[in-house]
Amino acid sequence: MLFEWPWAVGRDGGSKDESGKFLRHSSLQPGCAPLGVVVAGLVEDELEEVAACIEGVWQGAAGEPLLHVPIAVLAESDLRLRLRDILADLPARDSVLPDRPASARVPLILLSGFNTVQTSATVRAVRALELRGEDATQRPMFAVAVPKALSKTLRVLIDELEGDHLANAAPTLLDGPPDGDV
Numbered sequence: 495m496l497f498e499w500p501w502a503v504g505r506d507g508g509s510k511d512e513s514g515k516f517l518r519h520s521s522l523q524p525g526c527a528p529l530g531v532v533v534a535g536l537v538e539d540e541l542e543e544v545a546a547c548i549e550g551v552w553q554g555a556a557g558e559p560l561l562h563v564p565i566a567v568l569a570e571s572d573l574r575l576r577l578r579d580i581l582a583d584l585p586a587r588d589s590v591l592p593d594r595p596a597s598a599r600v601p602l603i604l605l606s607g608f609n610t611v612q613t614s615a616t617v618r619a620v621r622a623l624e625l626r627g628e629d630a631t632q633r634p635m636f637a638v639a640v641p642k643a644l645s646k647t648l649r650v651l652i653d654e655l656e657g658d659h660l661a662n663a664a665p666t667l668l669d670g671p672p673d674g675d676v
Contacts, residue, residue: 527639529561529607530584532577534568534652535598535627536634538591541567543623544603545589551612551619564588568596573649580648581606581639596648600656601627606639613638635659 531548533541545565552560564584569592572580580587584606603620605613617636625634637643637655646654 527606527644528581528584530564530566530581530588532566532568532580532584532604532606532639533602534596534648535601535632536567536603536625537628540601540623540625540627541565541591543625544620547619547623548616551615562588567591568602568648570594570596572596573652574647576645576647577604577639577651578644581644596652597628598652598656600632600659601625601634602637602652602655603634604637604639608638 531544533544536544548563548565552563554560564587566580566584566587567590568580571594572592573596605616608616620634620636626632627634635655643651
């Protein structure tokens with residue numbers, strides 16, 4: 495079965511142009527993309543921690559899982575693919591470790607198909623793990639799959655996200671010296 499994207503056809507029958515339009519997560523409809531998580535730049539032990547953490551967030555009162563959330567680990571070869579292609583293949587990629595995992599300067603955890611409450615709870619829980627990624631220096635960046643990102647290749651998307659993340663994490667002169675520096 496081919497996943498149909500709700501925004502694939504505009505009211506006039508043509509494709510919608512989503513480029514350059516900012517979308518607030520709260521304005522997205524839950525289910526606008528398949529449910530799942532896409533990750534890059536984490537080591538195997540951290541991937542296991544993320545999977546257990548997400549299962550914990552999605553538990554019912556009695557501890558039973560409410561819903562299985564597939565997790566796709568990006569391979570180097572995936573960086574040429576569009577986000578749309580990765581999300582459409584989430585169930586087949588669930589918990590599969592590629593031979594050559596994609597590396598990232600900043601580890602990526604991209605959430606898809608979560609509503610705002612689920613997103614907040616998941617990000618809060620995963621952040622509490624204090625993961626550091628392959629080079630043990632960078633905390634993961636979090637992103638949400640939005641319509642305007644779906645046609646981008648993963649390489650372009652990761653580069654854009656890393657640029658934004660690093661720009662926002664960079665200390666300014668007003669912040670003073672980094673911790674530990676005099």
